[in-house]
Amino acid sequence: MPTALSSVAVPARRRFRLSAETRGIKLMLPVLLLLVLCFLVPVITLLLRSVMEPTPGWQNYAELLGSQTYVRVFFNTFMVAGVVTLITLLVGFPTAWLLAILPQRWSRLMFAVLLLSMWTNLLARTYAWMVLLQQTGLINRVLMALGVIDQPLALVNNLVGVTIGMTYIMLPFLVLPLHATLRAIDPSTLRAAAVCGASRWQSLRLVLLPLALPGIASGALMVFVMSLGYYVTPALLGGTSYMMLAELIAQLVQSLLNWGLAGAAAFVLLVVTLGLYAVQLRYLGAGRSEMGGR
Amino acid sequence: MLLDYDRLGGWRWGLVAIGSAVMLFLLLPIVFIAALSFGDSQWLVFPPPGWTTQWYQQLLTDPVWVNALLTSAKVAVMVTLLSVVLGLLAALGLARSRFFGKSALQAFFLTPMVLPVVVLAVALYAFFLKLGLTGTLTGFVIGHLIIALPFSIITIGNSLQSFDSALEDAAMICGAGPLEVKWRVTLPAIRLGLFAAAIFSFLISWDEVVLSIFMASPTLQTLPVLIWSTLRQDLTPVIASASTLLVAFTVLLMLLASFLKKGSRQ
Numbered sequence: 001m002p003t004a005l006s007s008v009a010v011p012a013r014r015r016f017r018l019s020a021e022t023r024g025i026k027l028m029l030p031v032l033l034l035l036v037l038c039f040l041v042p043v044i045t046l047l048l049r050s051v052m053e054p055t056p057g058w059q060n061y062a063e064l065l066g067s068q069t070y071v072r073v074f075f076n077t078f079m080v081a082g083v084v085t086l087i088t089l090l091v092g093f094p095t096a097w098l099l100a101i102l103p104q105r106w107s108r109l110m111f112a113v114l115l116l117s118m119w120t121n122l123l124a125r126t127y128a129w130m131v132l133l134q135q136t137g138l139i140n141r142v143l144m145a146l147g148v149i150d151q152p153l154a155l156v157n158n159l160v161g162v163t164i165g166m167t168y169i170m171l172p173f174l175v176l177p178l179h180a181t182l183r184a185i186d187p188s189t190l191r192a193a194a195v196c197g198a199s200r201w202q203s204l205r206l207v208l209l210p211l212a213l214p215g216i217a218s219g220a221l222m223v224f225v226m227s228l229g230y231y232v233t234p235a236l237l238g239g240t241s242y243m244m245l246a247e248l249i250a251q252l253v254q255s256l257l258n259w260g261l262a263g264a265a266a267f268v269l270l271v272v273t274l275g276l277y278a279v280q281l282r283y284l285g286a287g288r289s290e291m292g293g294r
Numbered sequence: 295m296l297l298d299y300d301r302l303g304g305w306r307w308g309l310v311a312i313g314s315a316v317m318l319f320l321l322l323p324i325v326f327i328a329a330l331s332f333g334d335s336q337w338l339v340f341p342p343p344g345w346t347t348q349w350y351q352q353l354l355t356d357p358v359w360v361n362a363l364l365t366s367a368k369v370a371v372m373v374t375l376l377s378v379v380l381g382l383l384a385a386l387g388l389a390r391s392r393f394f395g396k397s398a399l400q401a402f403f404l405t406p407m408v409l410p411v412v413v414l415a416v417a418l419y420a421f422f423l424k425l426g427l428t429g430t431l432t433g434f435v436i437g438h439l440i441i442a443l444p445f446s447i448i449t450i451g452n453s454l455q456s457f458d459s460a461l462e463d464a465a466m467i468c469g470a471g472p473l474e475v476k477w478r479v480t481l482p483a484i485r486l487g488l489f490a491a492a493i494f495s496f497l498i499s500w501d502e503v504v505l506s507i508f509m510a511s512p513t514l515q516t517l518p519v520l521i522w523s524t525l526r527q528d529l530t531p532v533i534a535s536a537s538t539l540l541v542a543f544t545v546l547l548m549l550l551a552s553f554l555k556k557g558s559r560q
Contacts, residue, residue, distance in 0.1 A: 122503055182297070270409070
């Protein structure tokens, strides 16, 4: 009897599973439709315009890579992304380390501050830095009162302003995932290093850093990629004198109505961004990003 | 030793010093902006000569700011609802089906999250120009929804993963219909994921700047767009008060989220 029963039951179950599989696909249809229609189609159309407007051909790409102005924008973009990544890493690593080992009541406080800063409106934060960093701003006045400087420093509309603003925004994106990596390292490996006679520097260089390297690499890559595509903060703190790629795309569309060139610039940004994310997924595991560039 | 807080020795103070400096750096602009919004200096002198609430009065009596605030709220509520419902459907679909190319589809669902927002904004702007959707609520909602959805799908997907689908089978065996099972078993079990998705979606829409700049028209704009366009002209303290309101609201939602999280642990 049991064999007869199971021989009846198996096909029934299989049929149930199959219907569940197709129903699952139906559930995804609304999102799929929305994304194809209002995401995939517009983005591909924009990219196609780069080779179709004003006339079919590669002239937009030639102009983008041949003009001094535009090459300067590329240089600015990679420069800012590189400098911001480096500083974020240098400051963020010790912070993540501390966060990983602090007693819980203190680490909770640090978490709250990190999350608050991360979720505070981007414009509110950027506005605060614009006011803080301006010629008569708090930073310049404090530095002058302390006698560090005689003249107010130019802290906005240049690389310094963008770097401070961007580092501020990127810090939580590095510290939070890196802290998770450090938490996952077994403290006894470092105790073992100490028992075996390693000095602190040796333990840091030969044990902690190599173990944390995947987290460091994926965090740094994420900060770099996000910085490449940022629009709001560079536009407000860098001004027109220090233009980055995202701002160029916006300007080309809004002021110059040059859709072909904008499409070409968007294509370059897209390829670099998705390419670096692919590297991250392929080689650094699932270091999932929190948010696209703003 | 390097990962034992109590046995770090002198290095501990180095780490604590850097960590404290970073915390101050992170708090400085937020505290500064709140203080600034109550200062009575038009020229943003800090510390201000006196205190006032006039910037808030200006903000809340100016129809332009009030309208922007209302538009922001309307858009955010609609985005939240749509994002949770559609995100739930997609997450259920992904969790309950197996087919060729599923992981590619999943990756496609999450691409709006990693794509530079400016590319999406410009592309959508061109598309909506043709359809006459720029400067409409629909335009705002669709734009925000596209970048909010990945967060909903991830959060709801995570809570579905920790939910044992055998419970659904059990309810089914006990005679519940498929809809009743979803309504009385699945949804209550993943309600925290749904709340989290709602909070994320709301905040994403509420704070979105880049897409909104391209969707806005002179007569229809959200609060961040108005802050942005005002900011490009001057740094008036009214922006400080608007920013403080945005921050206060974010803090409220974060507190709500942490309460929910605590509730789930008990």
